[in-house]
Structure formats: structure tokens, C-alpha cells
Amino acid sequence: MTDEVLGKLREAVLNMDEEGAEQTARELVGAGLDPVEGIKSMASAMTEMGEKFERGEAYVPELLLASDALKRAMPVLEAEINKRNVQREKLGTVVVGTVKGDVHEVGKDIVAMMLGVAGFDVIDLGADVSTSDFIAAAQSHEADVIAMSSLMSTTMAGQREVIAFLNELGLRDRYKVLVGGGPVKQAWADEIGADGYAQDAIEAVKSAKKLLAKN
Amino acid sequence: MKGRFLDYWARAETGPIVPEKDFDLKRYWPRINALARKHKVEHDPRHIVPTDDEQLDNVWKAACELVLDVGFLCVDTGRVIMFTADEIDEMIDHVHRMIRLGIGEEERTYTHKGFEDYDNQRNPHLVAGRVLGQISPEIYSSVVMSYLKEPSIDATHFQGIISKINGMLTTPGSPWEMLAELHRVALVRDACRRAGKPGYSDGGTVPVKLQAQMAADNPQWGTPSGDCRGAYMSPSMKTNYDWMCRALHMYQYGGHTWGAGTAYLGGTSGGPATSAINLCAELIGSALLYENSVLGTWALDAVYFSNSSKQSLFASWWGGAAFMKHVPYCCLIGAPIQMTYKLGREYFLEHAAGAVGCTPLGFGVCGGAGAQSAGTDVSSGMGCRMSAEVGRAVGQARLTRKEANEIVLRITDEYQPHIDDRTAHTIGLTYQQAHDVETSRPNPEFLATYNRVKTELKEEFGLPMKVTEAV
Numbered sequence: 001m002t003d004e005v006l007g008k009l010r011e012a013v014l015n016m017d018e019e020g021a022e023q024t025a026r027e028l029v030g031a032g033l034d035p036v037e038g039i040k041s042m043a044s045a046m047t048e049m050g051e052k053f054e055r056g057e058a059y060v061p062e063l064l065l066a067s068d069a070l071k072r073a074m075p076v077l078e079a080e081i082n083k084r085n086v087q088r089e090k091l092g093t094v095v096v097g098t099v100k101g102d103v104h105e106v107g108k109d110i111v112a113m114m115l116g117v118a119g120f121d122v123i124d125l126g127a128d129v130s131t132s133d134f135i136a137a138a139q140s141h142e143a144d145v146i147a148m149s150s151l152m153s154t155t156m157a158g159q160r161e162v163i164a165f166l167n168e169l170g171l172r173d174r175y176k177v178l179v180g181g182g183p184v185k186q187a188w189a190d191e192i193g194a195d196g197y198a199q200d201a202i203e204a205v206k207s208a209k210k211l212l213a214k215n
Numbered sequence: 216m217k218g219r220f221l222d223y224w225a226r227a228e229t230g231p232i233v234p235e236k237d238f239d240l241k242r243y244w245p246r247i248n249a250l251a252r253k254h255k256v257e258h259d260p261r262h263i264v265p266t267d268d269e270q271l272d273n274v275w276k277a278a279c280e281l282v283l284d285v286g287f288l289c290v291d292t293g294r295v296i297m298f299t300a301d302e303i304d305e306m307i308d309h310v311h312r313m314i315r316l317g318i319g320e321e322e323r324t325y326t327h328k329g330f331e332d333y334d335n336q337r338n339p340h341l342v343a344g345r346v347l348g349q350i351s352p353e354i355y356s357s358v359v360m361s362y363l364k365e366p367s368i369d370a371t372h373f374q375g376i377i378s379k380i381n382g383m384l385t386t387p388g389s390p391w392e393m394l395a396e397l398h399r400v401a402l403v404r405d406a407c408r409r410a411g412k413p414g415y416s417d418g419g420t421v422p423v424k425l426q427a428q429m430a431a432d433n434p435q436w437g438t439p440s441g442d443c444r445g446a447y448m449s450p451s452m453k454t455n456y457d458w459m460c461r462a463l464h465m466y467q468y469g470g471h472t473w474g475a476g477t478a479y480l481g482g483t484s485g486g487p488a489t490s491a492i493n494l495c496a497e498l499i500g501s502a503l504l505y506e507n508s509v510l511g512t513w514a515l516d517a518v519y520f521s522n523s524s525k526q527s528l529f530a531s532w533w534g535g536a537a538f539m540k541h542v543p544y545c546c547l548i549g550a551p552i553q554m555t556y557k558l559g560r561e562y563f564l565e566h567a568a569g570a571v572g573c574t575p576l577g578f579g580v581c582g583g584a585g586a587q588s589a590g591t592d593v594s595s596g597m598g599c600r601m602s603a604e605v606g607r608a609v610g611q612a613r614l615t616r617k618e619a620n621e622i623v624l625r626i627t628d629e630y631q632p633h634i635d636d637r638t639a640h641t642i643g644l645t646y647q648q649a650h651d652v653e654t655s656r657p658n659p660e661f662l663a664t665y666n667r668v669k670t671e672l673k674e675e676f677g678l679p680m681k682v683t684e685a686v
Contacts, residue, residue, distance in 0.1 A: 053481065056486070059481055059483075059484075059486065060479075060481065060482045060483055061240055061244040061485070064240055068240075101386070101387030101388060101424075102387075106482045107517070110482065110518070152423065153589075154376055154422070154423050157385070157386045158386070161386070182520050182587060182588070182589050183348060183589040184589075199637065200519065200637070202518075
């Protein structure tokens with residue numbers, strides 16, 4: 001019974017079936033099965049989607065749709081976890097966004113997705129995010145990592161500004177700062193004092209884990 | 216002749232309301248996949264250069280249906296701008312069939328070229344330079360001059376970023392961004408005059424905010440009316456009021472705009488086949504919404520920012536060729552618009568592959584910028600020289616699309632491995648390592664690399680390249 005339901009939940013995520021995922025999550029809870037196992041099963045489905053994406057066999061919209069299926073089932077499982085008072089291990093919370101003046105979202109979306117797949121709690125602030133919004137979100141969500149994307153050479157300065165604000169506000173030590181995006185390179189990350197740099201979404205996950213020593 | 220764009224823009228206030236996420240995932244994504252299946256548009260990695268006209272018609276039909284069924288989301292209003300089939304037909308009837316870029320002695324005229332249309336204008340009819348990424352202030356003029364000294368380049372997008380001015384970073388929307396644009400335009404115009412090309416067309420679109428671009432609009436000391444600025448689609452199938460304002464501003468000024476069909480392979484537009492459909496649909500959208508003077512094909516790999524990989528060339532060329540087969544448009548620039556490698560052998564091979572594929576398709580060619588447009592000081596007029604020379608050789612040899620495809624497959628085999636392992640952007644030289652900064656001329660080593668690639672193209676691929684001791 002357990003394997004069957006967990007397999008069904010996994011399939012619902014892989015098939016991007018929101019209703020099926022929610023329904024199966026209810027079935028799992030109704031059968032008295034462990035909700036944490038349900039979350040692990042969905043996470044493994046998302047990992048598979050991520051691997052397919054890396055091989056060019058799945059695309060961003062499919063990852064987003066699979067993620068929507070996961071998100072639809074999640075409240076059902078989380079409610080049960082809370083009821084049972086079980087602690088679930090979290091990798092950390094990442095506030096992610098594209099910096100001020102930059103409306104490009106594709107790369108950032110992929111990073112947000114892959115971080116979520118890996119098990120981070122992701123707060124996606126979208127594009128054209130002001131410095132103060134990055135910091136306010138990091139504070140309100142008690143984030144561990146601030147991840148900033150920039151696709152344009154002209155907007156990279158926004159990444160430096162966030163770090164400067166963190167320094168001046170005395171908040172720099174509270175957060176790890178991860179930067180990336182088309183024109184962003186390791187030399188720039190070093191220059192502005194970022195903690196990590198990622199060339200792509202896969203690297204972003206590795207870097208975030210390394211920064212929080214989760215490897 | 217321009218006409219309907221104001222009425223089309225007004226639809227951004229009246230079209231159906233669709234939240235952006237629903238537009239992406241529930242409206243656009245299922246429809247583009249269904250259309251690819253319906254019209255049997257598939258990715259054939261052995262046919263990067265399109266040779267199958269029936270399949271090109273299928274891409275065109277799918278793209279038209281995508282425009283009609285999905286429309287273009289205006290992200291400022293959250294409404295979709297919809298079109299009818301009659302409006303697409305009308306666009307085909309009235310689209311720019313001829314365009315003039317530049318002014319005075321530097322004015323160049325471009326008209327539509329068909330497939331293997333070698334006796335109509337030069338081959339290729341437009342050679343466009345691009346300076347991209349950050350350029351250090353102390354070499355900016357030298358880089359610009361390296362393009363201006365190339366007689367084969369017709370127009371250039373001097374789009375290098377001046378990252379600091381007056382000791383300040385050029386933050387978007389700040390006075391420093393405006394100052395940087397004033398400085399950039401002044402540098403470019405000065406270099407054009409010094410090169411004896413005062414009316415040369417610049418298409419550089421650097422400022423994030425339109426106000427900075429507008430500050431330099433002055434026919435006496437700033438942007439001349441023969442210049443071109445960007446007004447293009449946002450991915451996928453989206454527009455916004457900023458792009459409309461940019462187009463309107465250039466038109467009232469008497470200038471031009473360039474647009475692009477884009478696609479993010481692996482990203483929002485899916486695989487190479489759906490990306491080709493998306494790119495063609497965005498070209499149709501650009502012709503309807505912005506009525507651009509020049510269009511480009513800009514498919515990119517979403518995971519590794521490459522515009523010259525086998526997959527992105529497939530999407531760019533199939534989408535672009537489907538558009539040009541059905542629309543008598545004056546000037547479409549084919550991919551790659553930017554190279555993935557830094558300056559060196561593979562960088563020249565990327566240009567060569569582009570020119571071999573684009574010329575039989577009747578596209579203009581583009582070149583100069585390397586390192587994914589992301590590196591500092593990685594642009595050179597020499598890349599564009601390679602595009603022009605290879606394009607001329609293709610025209611002289613009168614390559615069929617089939618022959619061109621065979622050559623492109625072999626050239627791309629040479630440089631694709633470091634795109635696949637995502638290290639291409641680290642391989643090669645910077646401008647300072649490849650040029651004499653004072654004279655802008657390529658140094659002997661870089662010139663030797665250039666000539667070796669030409670020899671390779673002649674001996675390995677039979678292209679009638681003229682290998683000389685060029686300056």
C-alpha cells in the first residue's frame with residue numbers, strides 16, 4: 001500500500017498533474033502513511049525532472065508545472081506533519097530574484113526551480129527587485145541565502161548595491177550572498193564580495209549547499 | 216510603410232486579461248506543443264540549415280496559428296494583444312521591402328533576398344557588427360575603430376557597456392547611466408568622423424532606461440537619424456510599454472528600430488522545434504507591433520548562453536527561414552549574433568558557420584562579439600571580417616542550402632564540444648591580447664590565426680577563400 005501510494009504521488013508530479021497530486025496526498029494521509037515519505041517521494045520526482053532538464057529532455061515550463069503539482073499536494077502533507085509534530089529537515093531558505101532594472105526572468109526561474117527541487121525553501125521575488133526589497137524579504141523570511149541574478153552588464157551593479165547595503169546596515173554576516181547571470185563571472189563575485197558564484201542553475205544548487213555546508 | 220502599430224498597441228488596454236503565469240503555462244506552452252505535433256515540426260539535428268521547403272511551410276503555419284491563438288501578452292497591463300489572419304496578410308502586403316540605414320555616403324539600401332538568391336545584391340547583403348559586453352573605457356575608441364576600419368562592415372551595433380563614469384557605476388535610471396550614454400554616443404560619432412564615415416549607422420541600444428537613450432538624441436552632436444535602436448519582444452511572446460515607447464520615440468525622431476525573434480532553448484520555448492516556431496511567431500509579432508526596419512534571429516541555449524550551438528542555430532535558421540519564405544521582408548540578420556568563445560580559432564569558426572548558413576538563406580550576417588557577450592573586452596571587428604569573407608565566398612561558390620548544411624555540420628563539430636562542456640567562454644583572447652590598441656589593427660599572432668582558419672576553410676571545405684597577407 002505504502003509503495004503504491006508513494007509511487008502514485010511521484011507519478012502525479014512527473015505527469016504535472018496538480019489534481020492527481022493533491023488527491024493522492026489526501027489518500028496517503030487518509031491511509032495513515034508517513035507524510036514525510038510523501039514529500040521525499042515528490043522531491044525525488046522533481047530531482048528526476050531536474051536531471052531530465054539538464055539532459056535537454058525536459059524544459060522549464062514542464063519543471064514549473066511539475067512544481068505546481070508538488071505545491072498543490074504540499075499543504076495537505078504539511079498539515080499532517082504539523083498535526084503529528086514531526087520535524088522535517090530543511091536545507092535552508094533562499095531569497096532569489098533578478099536585480100533592479102533587469103526584467104529577465106528565465107535564468108532566475110531555472111535557478112529558483114532547481115533550488116526548490118534540491119530541497120531549499122525558495123522565496124522568489126521575481127524580476128526588477130529593488131535592493132531594499134531583497135533585504136526586507138531576507139529579513140522577513142529569515143533567509144539563509146540571498147541569490148541575485150543579472151542578465152545585463154548594466155544591471156550587475158545592483159548585486160554590488162545589495163552587498164553594500166547589507167554591510168552598511170550591519171546585516172552582512174546574517175546571509176550568504178550568491179550571484180549569477182549571463183555577464184556575471186567569478187571575478188565580479190570576488191570584486192563585490194559575494195560569498196558564491198554560479199555559472200548556471202546546477203552550479204547554483206551546489207554553491208548554495210556548499211555555502212550552508214550541506215554537502 | 217508604417218501604419219497600424221498605434222491601433223495594435225491600444226489593444227493592450229482592451230485585450231483579454233491573462234495573468235502572466237497562466238499565459239506562460241496554460242496558454243502558451245500547451246498550444247505551442249500542440250501546434251508542433253499538428254504540423255509535424257520536429258528537430259532534425261542533421262539539418263541545421265533548412266532545405267525542406269514543405270517543413271518550412273509547416274513552421275510558418277504553426278507560427279501563424281500561435282500568433283492567432285495565443286497573442287502577445289503586454290506585461291504592463293496584463294492583457295493579451297490579439298491579431299486576426301487578415302492582419303497577418305496585411306502585414307505581409309505592407310511590410311518593409313526596402314530600408315536605408317545610415318546617412319550620406321554611408322547610407323546603405325537593403326531589399327529582400329530569397330533562398331540561394333545570389334544575383335540579387337551582394338552576398339550577404341548586410342554585414343552587421345556587434346560590440347557587446349563590457350568594454351574598458353581606455354580601449355573603447357580602439358574597439359570601435361577596429362569595426363570602422365573594416366570596409367566590409369555596413370553598420371554596427373556599438374553596444375559595449377561603459378561600466379563606470381565620473382567614478383560611478385552606470386546604474387540603470389541614474390544620472391550616471393545618462394552620462395554614460397552621452398559619452399558612448401560621443402565616442403562612437405567621433406570615431407566615425409575620424410574613420411571618414413560620419414553617417415555610419417549605429418544600432419547600439421545600451422541604456423536600460425529610455426530616458427538615457429533620449430538624452431543623446433541630437434542630430435548635431437549626438438544620435439543621427441540614420442541610426443537604429445532596439446525595440447523587441449520579451450520572451451516568450453511578450454511585450455511591454457517600454458518597448459512601445461522606444462519604437463515610437465525612434466519613429467518620431469526619424470530613426471529606425473531593430474527587433475528580434477527570440478527563443479530560450481530548454482527554457483520557456485522548449486526544444487529546438489518549438490523554439491523555431493516561437494522565433495518565427497515573434498518575428499511576425501515584431502513586424503506587426505513594432506514594424507522594425509531590421510530583424511534578427513536570436514535563439515539562445517537557456518542553460519549555457521550560446522547563440523551558435525547546433526541547437527540554437529537550428530531554431531534561429533528554421534524560424535527565420537520560415538518567416539522569410541512567406542514575408543518579403545527587407546533585412547533579416549541570421550544567427551549567431553554573438554559568439555560563445557573569446558577571440559581565437561573557434562571564435563572565427565563560429566562566424567564562418569554563421570556565414571555559411573545565413574548566406575544561402577538570404578539573411579544578413581553578424582559578428583564581432585565573443586564570450587557570450589558577457590566577457591570584458593571581448594569584441595573585435597575581425598570576427599565580422601570573417602563573416603563577410605566567408606559570405607562572399609559562399610556567394611561566389613553559389614552553395615546550395617544542402618551543400619551549406621553539410622559544411623555547417625562539420626564546422627560546428629569543431630567548436631560544439633566546449634559549448635557542451637560549458638567552457639567555451641573561457642577559451643581565447645581579449646581585445647588587448649589580439650590587437651594593437653593604438654592602431655586597432657590585429658596583431659601578427661591573431662592575424663595568423665585568422666589566416667589559418669581561412670586556409671582551413673579553403674582546404675577542408677572547398678570554399679573559395681582568398682588567403683592573403685591582409686592587414
